[in-house]
Amino acid sequence: MCFSEFLNSRRSDAKALVGELRKNFQYASILGSDIQSKTIRVDRNTTNISTGRDTECGFVIKLSDGKLIYEYSLDDISGNIPELAQTITDAFQMNAKLMDSAVGNLNLTDEPLVQSFRRPSDLHNYKDDELLRVCIENRDKLLNASQYILNALAVISSYEVSKLFISENRELDQHFVWINGNMIAIYKETEKLVQVYDGVYGDQMTEIISGMPALINKLLRKATILTRAKPVTPGVYDVITDPSITGLIAHEAFGHGVEMDQFVKDRALAKEYVGKYVASPICNMRDGAASVVSAGSYFFDDDGVLAGDTQIIKDGILVTGISDLSSATQLCTAPTGNGRRESSRRKSYARMTNTFFEKGTDKLEDMIASIDHGYMLFETNNGMEDPKNWAIQCVAEYGIEIKDGKLTENYISPVVMSGYVPDLLKSISMISDDFVITGSGMCGKGYKEWVRVSDGGPALKVKVKLG
Amino acid sequence: MNTIIKLLQENSNVSNYKINIHRKETCELFYIHGKLETVRRTDNCEKEVTVYVDHDDFKGDAQFFVYPSTTENQIATLISEAVKKANLINNQPYSLPQAETGEYVVSSNFSEYEATDLASMISDAVFSANTIAGASLNSVEIFINKHTETVFNSLGLHKTQTRYDAMVEAIPTFNGAKQSVELYEQYNFAEYEKEIVTAEIAGKLQEVKLRYEAITPDFPLDCKVVLNKQELSELFWNIADDLNYSSVYSHSNLRNKGDFIQEDPIGDKIGITMFGQIIGSIRSSKFDSDGLSLDSIRLVDESKVVNYYGANRYGQYLNETPTGNLRCLSVDPGSAEESAFSAEPTLEIISMSGLQVDLYSDYIGGEIRLAYYHDGNNITPVTGVSISGSLKEVLKDIRLSKTTGIFDGYCGPEKAILEHLKIF
Numbered sequence: 001m002c003f004s005e006f007l008n009s010r011r012s013d014a015k016a017l018v019g020e021l022r023k024n025f026q027y028a029s030i031l032g033s034d035i036q037s038k039t040i041r042v043d044r045n046t047t048n049i050s051t052g053r054d055t056e057c058g059f060v061i062k063l064s065d066g067k068l069i070y071e072y073s074l075d076d077i078s079g080n081i082p083e084l085a086q087t088i089t090d091a092f093q094m095n096a097k098l099m100d101s102a103v104g105n106l107n108l109t110d111e112p113l114v115q116s117f118r119r120p121s122d123l124h125n126y127k128d129d130e131l132l133r134v135c136i137e138n139r140d141k142l143l144n145a146s147q148y149i150l151n152a153l154a155v156i157s158s159y160e161v162s163k164l165f166i167s168e169n170r171e172l173d174q175h176f177v178w179i180n181g182n183m184i185a186i187y188k189e190t191e192k193l194v195q196v197y198d199g200v201y202g203d204q205m206t207e208i209i210s211g212m213p214a215l216i217n218k219l220l221r222k223a224t225i226l227t228r229a230k231p232v233t234p235g236v237y238d239v240i241t242d243p244s245i246t247g248l249i250a251h252e253a254f255g256h257g258v259e260m261d262q263f264v265k266d267r268a269l270a271k272e273y274v275g276k277y278v279a280s281p282i283c284n285m286r287d288g289a290a291s292v293v294s295a296g297s298y299f300f301d302d303d304g305v306l307a308g309d310t311q312i313i314k315d316g317i318l319v320t321g322i323s324d325l326s327s328a329t330q331l332c333t334a335p336t337g338n339g340r341r342e343s344s345r346r347k348s349y350a351r352m353t354n355t356f357f358e359k360g361t362d363k364l365e366d367m368i369a370s371i372d373h374g375y376m377l378f379e380t381n382n383g384m385e386d387p388k389n390w391a392i393q394c395v396a397e398y399g400i401e402i403k404d405g406k407l408t409e410n411y412i413s414p415v416v417m418s419g420y421v422p423d424l425l426k427s428i429s430m431i432s433d434d435f436v437i438t439g440s441g442m443c444g445k446g447y448k449e450w451v452r453v454s455d456g457g458p459a460l461k462v463k464v465k466l467g
Numbered sequence: 468m469n470t471i472i473k474l475l476q477e478n479s480n481v482s483n484y485k486i487n488i489h490r491k492e493t494c495e496l497f498y499i500h501g502k503l504e505t506v507r508r509t510d511n512c513e514k515e516v517t518v519y520v521d522h523d524d525f526k527g528d529a530q531f532f533v534y535p536s537t538t539e540n541q542i543a544t545l546i547s548e549a550v551k552k553a554n555l556i557n558n559q560p561y562s563l564p565q566a567e568t569g570e571y572v573v574s575s576n577f578s579e580y581e582a583t584d585l586a587s588m589i590s591d592a593v594f595s596a597n598t599i600a601g602a603s604l605n606s607v608e609i610f611i612n613k614h615t616e617t618v619f620n621s622l623g624l625h626k627t628q629t630r631y632d633a634m635v636e637a638i639p640t641f642n643g644a645k646q647s648v649e650l651y652e653q654y655n656f657a658e659y660e661k662e663i664v665t666a667e668i669a670g671k672l673q674e675v676k677l678r679y680e681a682i683t684p685d686f687p688l689d690c691k692v693v694l695n696k697q698e699l700s701e702l703f704w705n706i707a708d709d710l711n712y713s714s715v716y717s718h719s720n721l722r723n724k725g726d727f728i729q730e731d732p733i734g735d736k737i738g739i740t741m742f743g744q745i746i747g748s749i750r751s752s753k754f755d756s757d758g759l760s761l762d763s764i765r766l767v768d769e770s771k772v773v774n775y776y777g778a779n780r781y782g783q784y785l786n787e788t789p790t791g792n793l794r795c796l797s798v799d800p801g802s803a804e805e806s807a808f809s810a811e812p813t814l815e816i817i818s819m820s821g822l823q824v825d826l827y828s829d830y831i832g833g834e835i836r837l838a839y840y841h842d843g844n845n846i847t848p849v850t851g852v853s854i855s856g857s858l859k860e861v862l863k864d865i866r867l868s869k870t871t872g873i874f875d876g877y878c879g880p881e882k883a884i885l886e887h888l889k890i891f
Contacts, residue, residue, distance in 0.1 A: 073509035103502040150718040384820040388649040393820035418834035467855035
């Protein structure tokens, strides 16, 4: 387990290129990425060991003259450095009309720091044939677990990140790993075909391997539930959210709305609510790559800013948002370490990392007992943000009806939650004393710019529209 | 490239190989409140090598990437490692596409312009759309992409295509005495015509004004629902994905050949054809990643599933003719005249958070950001409502418009009238 040899071999080139570019630009930095991802996947009939789609190796150069930000993505920076610096500079000789409309106020900071970061993992202790055998064993156990399983998939995906950040005053590098172990069953007990999935996540392969067999019973229970599930009668209900749905609310309902590049664009209603109540007073929410170790964790962001742990909502009051270097500069605030790129080929934006509600003091059984008629919702399917107007759409995989304070055997699926974000957050009346983060998610901004995130928290009792 | 091929040929354990090269050059502009914040240029080339090893009556494969920095020794090592991985894979044998060569350009007038000039022209077209008092474009992102894609394989296949696309992400906003509102626009195109770009953005600016004026109805809405091409694209891609060879082979498909996708239809019978290219669609492609030429295939005829479609390997596994990974979908126009969409009370959906379609759970629904309620006489913009219903019920009497339009990879009816949806 070590930092990319390739990036190390380009360290001096990067420094030289920054030096050349600084002759023409007020700010220059280079982010080098070497990301190796691999997917081992087996189902009933096929096997694959493939290069994961996150795999990339390249550089992005970020420049500013104080008026505009310029970025240039390329595969390599070795060779004739002055010539490369000239090629990059020439690429931004654009028509004067475009340049005249510059936004300005883009004096990017470059505080001195030299540091290396490593998060150890046992990933390289396991060879492909061992991991393939693990997948095959789990697939076979799942296939043999029920006569109703038409197909079973077992997948191990690893993601090994090396990043190098060089500017005039900063030299940072980091290396870490994230691993997903997923299983999927295609199940047909009645006329209804269902597809269910679950996963285990972490930075140690040993834990993934030991965690996968426990998914089999969970999948079977979920398949049974989905087979029996019926549509919900649309309406407003008292609802308990499991940690996955709690995380979906944190992420979609509020997280996107506090990405501070949206503040700069006047796209976020939250900008007007800093210091005001936006949620029930028992509600606390955070985001940060340094808050927990999960899928959204790293040591420094793609702007070379150290990872943060940001309290977004404290006792129901909106404290602050999360920012990348550009939005923080324009808002005259300190960047929170949330500048993230889909890859070195894409722009950095203010993005969530690990987003969650903090745990409360209620017992889950008391929360369920407090509901005469409602539902407990389980497992994220998808969600969509609306930061300007605080509309919410979150889709849960299934729900279980609660009647007279008890969970029943009545199941609903799929379940679409919708409504107005402050109504939902202010309706939070109980928060459980447990806490789970789910580390498998991918998040887009609009419909693009996908990055790895996690979210979660405790169970919440809310009132929301289901349909 | 020659070095990679030489090393692949020198390794006697390699039964076959495929090399995919994708060079992407872009020019990107990012605006905030009409002012330029960021300019991006990219020039990246990705080379992915797939090694195939035939062993013990099985076929295995493994991939690796080659970067400009990868040395000859490293490539040789990567090939040996890929051979080892491929030997672990016990898949049914299949053959690679046979020798065929070609050099193609997917039709687009983008080739007539320098990327920076085109970006500037599109920028002008976008911002000249804003003529509505109170409306603005808070954020605009413009992406101009040129793709050069090449596929080689060891059987002599060698194809190259150049294609272009552009994407405008715009956030039209309306400000007034009340809380301002916005909509989300992602507009993809592969032919530049200033008037069309301007009209598209102007339409969204008009819609955001109406969202500002929209009310959350305090009266029950019990009427037919009209979906537009964006939501119809989502609906019909869900149906088409179910009929992909990989879905069929993995047993995750709901419908088989001979099945009907509508039960006892009393509305328009659905017809779907998959294409490799549709003029104006950003998904048009001459060949897929295996190098298979992309043509067309009728998938659903008069509501009946008549064919599957999909890539080389799974097509062979199913004893079907591989069609290639067709990325454009065409739906037959229906019988509904324009007047039918407002002749009686209807809720015409303009913008949703995202239509949710779940074939497994027989569900269609979602949250509406803007819709027009036509009561037969007047049009009232509404927001803050959701729809929900049974997909089977909806498909039974769906009525599709005679007029057609394009949205990304979808070409088909501009609108459809749906019944049996609960509005709440």
